[in-house]
Amino acid sequence: MTVTKNGYSKFVVLRSEDYDLMVQEQAKARLMARIAVAERERAAGTARDAFEALDDLEAKYGL
Structure with a gap:
């Protein structure tokens, strides 16, 4: 699902499995x-x- 604002995509809703x-x-x-x-x-x-x-x-920084 895509949420729009003023005709532009603002957010996308995904199933958690799809997001993972x-x-x-x-x-x-x-x-x-x-x-x-x-x-x-x-x-x-x-x-x-x-x-x-x-x-x-180690040699350069005396570690």
Whole structure:
């Protein structure tokens, strides 16, 4: 159901199950986008190992 104000959409009413599914799909899309970036960085050779990055941060900031 769409609620309008002055002829423009203002709110949308969804079943809670549909809303939960939409939120899960958005989270999955964000995760897949991040994985794609990581894969591109790995393929380009610009990715860093997490343990190496943590070691560098510890050395830099004396942690």
